[in-house]
Amino acid sequence: MAAPSPQAIAELKEALGPDGWSEDADTLAPHLREWRDRWQGHTPLLLKPGSTAEVAAAVAICARHGVAITPQGGNTGLVGGQIPMGEVLLSTKRLRAIRDVSPLDDALTVEAGVTLYEAQQAALAVDRRFPLGLASEGTATIGGVLSTNAGGTSVVRYGMARDLVLGIEAVLADGRVFNGLKRLRKDNTGYDLKQLLIGAEGTLGIITAATLKLSPVLRGRATAIVGLEAPEQAITLLARAKAESGGGVEAFELMKRLGTELVLKWIPDTREPLESSPPWSVLIELGSGSPDEAGKALERLLAQAFEDGLITDAAIAANETQAAAFWRLREEQSAGLKPEGGGWKHDVSVPVSRIADFIEEASAAIEAFEPGARISVFGHVGDGNLHYDVLCPEGANLRPFLSRWADGSRIVHDIVARYDGSISAEHGLGRLKTDEARGYKSDVEIDTLKAVRKALDPHGIFNPAILF
Template sequence: MTAPVPADVISRLKAVLGPGGWSEDAERIAPKLVEWRDRWVGQTPFLALPKTTADVAAVVGICFEAGQAITIQGGNTGLVGGQIPLGEVLLSTERMKGLREVDAFDDALTAEAGVTLAEVHAAAAGVRRRFPLGLASEGSATVGGVVSTNAGGTQVLRYGMTRSLVLGLEAVLPNGEVWNGLKRLRKDNTGYDLKQLLIGAEGTLGVVTAAALKLYPVMASRTVAMIGVGSPEDAIRLLARAKDATGGAVEAFELMGRLGLDFALRNIAGTRDPLAEPHPWYVLAEFSSGEPGSAEAAMERFLAEGLEAGLVRDAVVAQTEAQAKALWAIRENQSPAQKPEGATWKHDIAVPVSQVAAFLAEATAAMQAFAPGARIAAFGHVGDGNIHYDVLRPDGGSDAEHAARRDQGSRIVHDIVARMGGSISAEHGLGAMKTAEGARYKSEVELSAQRAIRRALDPKRILNPRVLF
């Protein structure tokens, strides 16, 4: 818990923000103090609600002068606790809702930090373009949040993570100065790329206030299939075939274990088993193409060849947009479906794609030995090596006992990831949850370099002080 916020700092913040720009109301603030999984419950005496970049600069400038810590929050969809304050001033970007520009010719969209991902998608669609970053939380996840955490999502395989989709940024630096880097250039070879320092920095190097985002053409054909497979090894072999069948036009390639599907059937209303018989593992594949009918033809060839090779056990191809959404809902509800099942150790890891099957085998054997009876729900973006590896308490077991062993169990999983040359945080960031653990797997050279950058930009460590190094 940080020191109390001085009364004079609060009075100065009120003055610069004006009516509607701040709150001390406990009921107004309460929803912003609880993380989605209920693992973190925070506290703040003051909620700053800036509406403009100038407002943000004023707030940060006052806090920098006073050495007052700030926690920054977008849509509060983060899963590692970095957006939850523990006594700091809470700065929410929820009122920064401007869509400054949508340009189909430049294939660019400039949006302020509080614009949701769903609103970006709608604005892009209005000029027959798309922004290819898909998250289950798109209705609440904001531009500032996805940029600051370098969000991944379901289309990384084809388009990359957020840092590959940002052309320029506007941000308030820790001393209150505004950096206007909202260029829409595809090429700019004039020194350090400051926007890439801010992307994925989890709010520690500046407050992102707006972003210029890349847009892409709307695809003329798209097809989605749910495929039953026997093992993760078979899924990886299918991934290679999918790339060949489409010429690299695989939009998404997601892996799910049967247990996760069972949770969805049990806990998410309206979920239906997509195939006639159960299978150990499932792949959700999406192909798209700029040529009408091309994606559908590629999927037909891919599935026929997979059946012949013994890699596909069964499959269903969506015939309507509603059916495609229903198949995607099974994947997107993997985490919500776990909530009624009790305490869970969640891991957002990445290993080389070639090591995904080996990781799943080794980690599951280790968890079965460490926590007999624990239920393993593994799912994720097998196309880019990112697996959400979740260890749920034994059926009927004690939540408290399982939660008490979380850190020890996660260390076992993370050690396996490290041995395979992987990352303990693929797309969620380190936040408050994993900062100390993250330092364990980095060299002193890397830690020293990261700390030096932070000291240079935020010598008083006022921005998200409990996050990163």
């Protein structure tokens, strides 16, 4: 699309008022760079609407003038979908209201600019819990989390973002507002339109508010890190953990030794969790409705796993401080990799039963393609979502290594496809994977995706970088 005309810019400024837009370079700068420094964007105008009505007015103006819009939440995305390349940038950060809290409905309605952490705290204030958790929860916003259908660490028990939403409010491509902020668990009166908007990465509408599904607060929680010799042992241990806890597995996070070593190397105030430094480790968290139940279940699980030779080492958190230290080793995995100079990043999923097979096959293929490459694997065993990252061989030249990213990723993704997996399990497609994804989808699926997009955004003004 062409750059916005002076008339379109003037109308946008007038509609949003002096607090609702910016052209200042310093104000724009943090909105235009992605966290991993892979994309540096540019925009003629930053829009900062403070209400759904202002979002609707801005979108209507852009639609009338044929102006493309890139929506952005907390700018924590890792695939570049939130970075504008000449489009008008619309930030939802000023949509800050917590509109309604209904403990009896186990429902919380918040606007898109509320951070995930703030939503969690609003739930806790009424003795409820919003169980979606991410390492970036202090800055990731509800709008961004829902638009990418984020998963996080508790998917094994509570599901993805789309499983935790009761209703959605969104501005459509013609400026009309879809008001679907319901608190219902059951509504069989037609297509579930909110599910089209969740995970659409801002291509079908701009989410402005959501009604979230809450859960009871856990009265008991137990956390441990255990050592393993190989990933296949983690799959067996997960099945046992589910059975032992009666479905109370809150998190089950796999970590290869390299990632833990880099966290210990680069992230201050982190400590070795186990004496034996095993090649693989798993962070396990069980939850329960009573204070002692989770701890007892975890002790039984680990005792039997030791006896059967399934695990080689273990440490159970004695208190919340130690549990937080264990979690930090998992949550800082990406940050620990970053100082190593970059790598080939993969956010993939395969069936849980095939995780070990995938890791073995992909690692052998990468070693053959790039001898000496260092492979870091971490992720959510409970839902088959792995972050499979390939780092430059020690002492090698980084630039030619990074130039082979596309070919190396194709090797990994072809293996994922053979296992009936997905090349994007958690972060979406964005600028990074949109083109590549076409090669793994059937003509029928692509045609259907195009038809949905055409119906809701016929002129393609929303996030044109992501387009089937």
